[in-house]
Amino acid sequence: MTTEKLYLYPLWVRLWHWLNAIFFLTLLVTGISMQYSSPNSSFLISFEKSVQLHNICGILISINYLLFIIGNIFTTNGKFYKIQLKGLFNRLTKQIQFYLFGMFQHQNPPFPVSEKSKFNPLQKVSYVAAMYIGFPIIIISGWAMLFPELVPAVVLNTSGLLFTALFHVIFGFILSVFLIIHLYVCTFASPIVSNFKSMITGWHY
């Protein structure tokens, strides 16, 4: 493994990332509180508070998302999110094989971190999917529910909000699954916390 220091996470990425993490976690907890609300649940946040917090964090995470988009358009960080389709499948299988078997046999990672490529193929695909597919969908459906008068009242004899809400909830679930895998994969470094430190200091060891 490389021992040289790489400055991978510029300040704006770190700022975006930790704000994003805070908002996302709040949205997750308040979202679950609303979906599973009951008159006598005490361990979750109250419905009224949840609605308020969820609305506020939803708006903030959208603004923060603009930072991410603008940052990736106007700085070089955007290039890490460009996917080369040719040979992608092979690269993905290689990385998966490494996560499932290789890393237990103390093999070297097939795509080590470098200045040219910050992410391995699997990271790249999942980050692109989460940030450029999942986020737009959940943000748009969320805003639609913030302004329900814009949603067609009845679609196919069913409340139009139902479709919006189902979409929103399903993508919320998918992004939560992403989050858990993301967190777990971030512990693959040694020592375990070094990736988290990198995201704070900006330096990758």
Place this chain on the structure above:
Amino acid sequence: MIRPKIKHLIQFISFFFLLTVFPIPKVNADSVPDQNYSCLKCHGHHTYKYQNSDLGIEIKEAMCTKRVIDTLAFIQSNHGKFKCTDCHDPEYNTFPHPGNLRMELMYVCTDCHGGDPEYAKFHFEDIEAAFYESMHYQRAPDAFTCWSCHNPHSYKTHARFGADISKTVLYDNNICLSCHAHVSKYELLTERDSINILKTHSWLPNQELHFRNVRCIECHTQPNDSLLISHVVMPRANAVRNCTSCHSKDSRLMASLYKYQSLESRKERGFLNAVILNNSYVIGANRNQYLNKLSLILFGLLLLGIAIHTLFRIFKH
């Protein structure tokens, strides 16, 4: 050959255009019971004419809005087949109306409907008892009657027959708003300052959405097992403020607004409280049980996978 066709088309279209600009009145006097024309020729309009026999001329005057009756709404109402004089004294046929008619004693609902087996399903007696308990009656026992809410000239059953919930909500809320948004009716019953509904409900987010999708009585009455429409309007302290009384799987909407529908149909497509879905989506009350189970299973598998991977990491270290 084409030209005349276009000409016809243009005539046809302009005919329709004219129709929309000058709508042909849908109601003509014939569809009102004949006798009613003699009243509605004055009470159906904002102006009326009468013959001043002393001067021998016809005089035109304004009818005060409170005395104007919406003819169409009257015909479509539950009592639309009635003659005006079925409820009002036939002496009203004379004009000016005799002064003693001011003291006319009006019927109450149970005068006609009480004990009638045909109307047993409406439970008039139970409703009457509930009404006496209501805070409106308690605060103005002499002035507040069934007619205060059930406009004698336009009351039409909605909740029981209306398949369209949003129309029912609109209709029922307009009953409350006839006073709570109109001081002129409100101030007849109290000395209290008018209550600004928008302000007193400012704690309710998406206020407009809520008022379009739930009725005032959902929060201001206690659902009653035997009545479709609970009639005990409670004092403000007892109003529902707890969001989860609607936004949860035991949503009270199923016992009030959706009571009639929920008796008809049961679970659909795995959704909790599915009947609500035809009109609304209520966070917390409409969950899909299949999606719930699926998400739990996927989540469990994810955690299991991570656990196994972790074990391998520990033991192969």
